[in-house]
Amino acid sequence: MLGKERARKILEEAISYSTSEETEVHITGGKHWLTRFANNYIHQNVVQKDYSITARLIEGKKVGIASSNVFHDEYLKDAILKAQEVLRNQIDDPHIVPLSPPGEYKEIKNAYDAKTMEFTPRQSAEEVEHVIKKCKKNDLIAAGTLSLGDNVVTLMNSKGTFVYHAWTDVGFTLTTINSEGGTGYSDYYGTGIDEIDVENLTDIAIKKALLNKNQIELPPGEYPVILEEKAVASLILFLSSLGFGALSHQEGRSFMKADSKITGENITIIDDAYKKETLGLPFDFEGVPRQKVTLIENGIATGLVYDMKTAHKGNVVSTGHALPPPSTRGPFPLNLSLLPGNISKEDIIQNTDRAILVTRFWYDNVVDPKKTIVTGLTRDGIYLVEGGKITTAVKNMRYNNSVLEALSHVSYISNKLKSIKKYGLTIACPAIKIDKFKFSGLSA
Amino acid sequence: MDRKLAELALEIAQSEKADYCDVRVIRIMSEAIDVKNGSIDGVKRETDVGMGIRVLFDGAWGFAGNPDLKPNKVEIAARRALEIARASARLRTDKVKLAPAKRIEDKWISPRVIDPFEVSLEEKIEFLLKADKEMRKVKDIKITTGHMDFRKECKIFLNSEGTFIEQDILHTGSGISAMAVNDQEMQVRSFPSSFRGQFKTEGYELIKKLNLEENACRIAEEACALLSAKQCPEGLRTIILGQSQLALQVHESCGHPTELDRVLGSEANYAGMSFLTLDKLNNFQYGSEQVNIVVDATCPGGLGMFGYDDEGVPAQCKYLIKNGILVEYLTSRETAPVINKLSNGTMRADGWNNLPLIRMTNINLLPGNISYEDLIESTDDGILLCDNRSWSIDDKRLNFQFGTEIGWKIKKGKIAGIVKNPTYTGITPEFWNSCDAISDKNSWDIWGTPNCGKGQPPQTARVGHGVSYARFRNVKVGVGYAG
Ligand SMILES: [Zn+2]
Numbered sequence: 020m021l022g023k024e025r026a027r028k029i030l031e032e033a034i035s036y037s038t039s040e041e042t043e044v045h046i047t048g049g050k051h052w053l054t055r056f057a058n059n060y061i062h063q064n065v066v067q068k069d070y071s072i073t074a075r076l077i078e079g080k081k082v083g084i085a086s087s088n089v090f091h092d093e094y095l096k097d098a099i100l101k102a103q104e105v106l107r108n109q110i111d112d113p114h115i116v117p118l119s120p121p122g123e124y125k126e127i128k129n130a131y132d133a134k135t136m137e138f139t140p141r142q143s144a145e146e147v148e149h150v151i152k153k154c155k156k157n158d159l160i161a162a163g164t165l166s167l168g169d170n171v172v173t174l175m176n177s178k179g180t181f182v183y184h185a186w187t188d189v190g191f192t193l194t195t196i197n198s199e200g201g202t203g204y205s206d207y208y209g210t211g212i213d214e215i216d217v218e219n220l221t222d223i224a225i226k227k228a229l230l231n232k233n234q235i236e237l238p239p240g241e242y243p244v245i246l247e248e249k250a251v252a253s254l255i256l257f258l259s260s261l262g263f264g265a266l267s268h269q270e271g272r273s274f275m276k277a278d279s280k281i282t283g284e285n286i287t288i289i290d291d292a293y294k295k296e297t298l299g300l301p302f303d304f305e306g307v308p309r310q311k312v313t314l315i316e317n318g319i320a321t322g323l324v325y326d327m328k329t330a331h332k333g334n335v336v337s338t339g340h341a342l343p344p345p346s347t348r349g350p351f352p353l354n355l356s357l358l359p360g361n362i363s364k365e366d367i368i369q370n371t372d373r374a375i376l377v378t379r380f381w382y383d384n385v386v387d388p389k390k391t392i393v394t395g396l397t398r399d400g401i402y403l404v405e406g407g408k409i410t411t412a413v414k415n416m417r418y419n420n421s422v423l424e425a426l427s428h429v430s431y432i433s434n435k436l437k438s439i440k441k442y443g444l445t446i447a448c449p450a451i452k453i454d455k456f457k458f459s460g461l462s463a
Numbered sequence: 464m465d466r467k468l469a470e471l472a473l474e475i476a477q478s479e480k481a482d483y484c485d486v487r488v489i490r491i492m493s494e495a496i497d498v499k500n501g502s503i504d505g506v507k508r509e510t511d512v513g514m515g516i517r518v519l520f521d522g523a524w525g526f527a528g529n530p531d532l533k534p535n536k537v538e539i540a541a542r543r544a545l546e547i548a549r550a551s552a553r554l555r556t557d558k559v560k561l562a563p564a565k566r567i568e569d570k571w572i573s574p575r576v577i578d579p580f581e582v583s584l585e586e587k588i589e590f591l592l593k594a595d596k597e598m599r600k601v602k603d604i605k606i607t608t609g610h611m612d613f614r615k616e617c618k619i620f621l622n623s624e625g626t627f628i629e630q631d632i633l634h635t636g637s638g639i640s641a642m643a644v645n646d647q648e649m650q651v652r653s654f655p656s657s658f659r660g661q662f663k664t665e666g667y668e669l670i671k672k673l674n675l676e677e678n679a680c681r682i683a684e685e686a687c688a689l690l691s692a693k694q695c696p697e698g699l700r701t702i703i704l705g706q707s708q709l710a711l712q713v714h715e716s717c718g719h720p721t722e723l724d725r726v727l728g729s730e731a732n733y734a735g736m737s738f739l740t741l742d743k744l745n746n747f748q749y750g751s752e753q754v755n756i757v758v759d760a761t762c763p764g765g766l767g768m769f770g771y772d773d774e775g776v777p778a779q780c781k782y783l784i785k786n787g788i789l790v791e792y793l794t795s796r797e798t799a800p801v802i803n804k805l806s807n808g809t810m811r812a813d814g815w816n817n818l819p820l821i822r823m824t825n826i827n828l829l830p831g832n833i834s835y836e837d838l839i840e841s842t843d844d845g846i847l848l849c850d851n852r853s854w855s856i857d858d859k860r861l862n863f864q865f866g867t868e869i870g871w872k873i874k875k876g877k878i879a880g881i882v883k884n885p886t887y888t889g890i891t892p893e894f895w896n897s898c899d900a901i902s903d904k905n906s907w908d909i910w911g912t913p914n915c916g917k918g919q920p921p922q923t924a925r926v927g928h929g930v931s932y933a934r935f936r937n938v939k940v941g942v943g944y945a946g
Contacts, residue, residue, distance in 0.1 A: 054550075057732065059556065060555050060556050064524060087509070088511050101510070109584065110585065112503045140547045144551065148554055160728070381858055384853045386853050386944070387884065387944070398735075398857075398858055417862055419864075459942050459943075460888055462862035463861040
């Protein structure tokens with residue numbers, strides 16, 4: 020892995036090649052192993068390694084950006100020269116802001132688990148073997164992944180900023196398929212290989228698939244639903260792209276209306292890279308320390324995330340949420356949590372007279388950005404809860420709902436957060452019960 | 464130099480008694496230009512170089528991606544691929560066997576007239592800004608954007624069966640969009656299609672043919688008009704899909720479900736499986752008799768065009784759906800034997816750091832025999848839906864829902880005003896069986912989809928869809944905004 024001192028040397032050297040007024044260089048990359056299985060055997064098994072350097076050069080009102088994954092030895096200079104070439108041929112950008120001066124940030128401890136990177140392909144295969152054996156015993160077909168890797172993000176600029184963060188990540192996903200084609204699912208995302216409780220996760224997916232037989236068809240319409248954590252994360256995810264970033268707000272695209280009530284009072288959503296369920300980068304891609312931001316507090320729209328450009332425009336300071344340049348989508352929250360309530364998931368089910376329990380959603384997409392209408396489908400097990408108990412499996416359905424409206428009808432929030440990774444975001448969610456949720460059609 | 468290193472990797476695999484090995488060395492150069500509201504939003508050039516080594520050992524696969532093109536690093540990567548294959552072999556039930564493929568030595572270069580990397584950045588930016596200026600002349604337009612994307616992929620492929628192929632593939636893309644915003648909503652119009660525009664396997668000459676500036680004012684006016692337009696009504700309707708929306712419809716509801724790896728369960732944990740199960744081959748009425756769909760990697764301009772796939776199998780054109788019947792799947796050397804065939808050449812990898820998967824090339828809906836004008840004229844009451852805004856389909860590829868930027872009402876054979884926020888939903892075979900007319904080759908073009916996702920780790924493929932306009936009866940419209 021690219022260590023801190025070696026990173027510092029490369030970045031210093033890169034900056035020394037630039038003749039521009041301001042120079043910012045960052046490196047991202049790492050090594051990842053992924054063992055993938057389906058039909059009860061390993062069908063794909065890969066190791067990937069890559070690092071890429073990106074230079075952003077500023078001169079007057081011109082910017083040049085270039086990136087390259089070849090930057091060892093003599094190629095390092097090339098990478099900088101490419102950015103210089105872009106800059107020379109560039110036209111003025113009237114909205115340009117200067118690079119960030121150094122800022123203080125707190126290190127994120129325990130983000131790197133050395134033991135994880137010692138795990139061998141053979142050990143991965145053994146874990147998978149165990150999962151498959153258990154599934155076979157239950158007459159189920161298993162498909163899934165076991166992945167692990169290390170990551171580095173480091174950035175330096177000509178104003179003296181130097182930031183570095185390294186971390187490991189692991190993931191386990193399991194789909195179980197019964198003889199009727201009904202499926203179950205479980206997953207885990209975290210930092211170290213020892214955190215993955217393969218035994219328990221396999222049991223969850225097995226139980227779900229075994230329950231997912233003799234599905235009944237329910238007519239489309241409005242139902243109370245209990246959404247498990249992963250399903251909740253699918254909905255929350257859209258809020259980040261539709262309106263938590265300052266750019267969308269400044270352009271009038273966001274659903275966020277400052278200090279107005281936009282969801283039920285029991286909803287609080289924060290972005291925090293230091294929270295243990297949503298560990299992230301302690302700085303952003305402009306080298307600015309990342310702040311904790313409360314986006315929705317007790318149902319009121321309270322905050323947005325900023326990068327340097329949107330902060331300049333909004334006359335505030337950056338919250339440290341810049342994406343890599345050229346960040347055309349603006350700032351973005353990458354470490355979201357929907358804060359937990361005080362009842363267990365089991366008790367939510369027990370307190371429910373009638374509702375549909377959803378394991379997860381699939382292929383969710385935005386229908387209307389400003390109204391936060393999202394569509395998608397249920398997947399890997401939906402069940403009818405009656406009289407506090409799961410009574411039968413239900414055929415998959417398509418939903419169309421406004422996320423904000425759904426979050427205005429939440430009657431229960433579970434007390435445990437689960438971390439979910441999707442599209443580069445880490446989202447921690449509880450399970451929730453929504454009293455009104457619209458299903459618009461039947462699915463496979 | 465690249466060839467020598469690839470041969471080194473091959474030698475190591477062979478000396479360790481691998482059943483099969485292939486090596487790809489890839490050099491990718493790309494440029495993305497974004498303008499917004501009359502100025503630059505971002506310009507970025509990217510270089511990406513590396514080697515992918517795929518090894519079959521004792522009937523099981525291993526893969527290593529390696530960015531360091533030095534002999535000692537190549538050796539480490541080759542041994543890693545072997546180590547991984549050995550680990551995979553512990554759990555295999557049947558040994559992987561590959562369908563035979565011809566030994567090939569060839570060089571293939573995609574057609575182009577002007578190399579975009581030889582065109583000055585200034586010229587490109589000016590070109591986009593001209594269109595941008597036209598859009599901003601329209602009052603109430605809040606956000607205007609313009610994009611250009613260029614990508615040149617030079618790759619060599621060699622395998623342990625003696626095949627050696629060099630390819631040089633050039634992609635060009637460009638488009639503009641205008642957004643009108645008020646307190647309640649926002650409306651977007653794009654040209655020539657949404658999500659960064661049109662993409663083809665061509666050079667800079669594509670940009671000159673697109674007529675961005677000429678269409679800029681029109682789409683800006685349409686975006687504004689949509690703000691005060693009527694909501695698309697709910698109910699069962701006759702719809703006509705515009706080209707780029709029909710392209711995505713083909714992509715999601717025909718391209719993906721005919722991928723044989725999906726059918727066989729390889730993607731069960733992520734992308735999902737397929738309703739087009741093996742028992743349906745040659746006897747399933749996928750669509751009406753008008754519906755003819757081919758997989759065609761040879762189609763000029765198609766974003767999925769190449770000389771050879773990433774297993775070294777030559778580009779081909781095959782019927783997937785013939786007169787409405789399912790007759791073929793997209794296959795690889797590993798999967799084709801399941802249906803007693805040879806690979807039809809659809810194994811494609813996203814760069815050097817990923818292993819090849821079955822991917823679409825160009826999935827084309829063949830033109831019908833009615834002119835576009837007659838198609839509209841023969842429609843008594845319907846909606847023409849253009850330019851995708853949202854898409855979603857289930858993991859078996861049956862239940863889909865799409866939204867488009869605009870709907871044009873058709874009354875008594877004439878276009879009669881617009882509706883906003885159109886959405887439509889259906890079940891794949893019911894939908895394609897309700898297709899009663901497809902317009903002819905004069906209104907046929909091939910559309911690029913540069914962002915098709917599949918696999919774990921996730922890969923992005925660049926694929927094409929040749930389409931004209933097609934009419935569908937009794938389609939459920941307006942569901943996204945119902946209630
Ligand atoms: Zn796709």
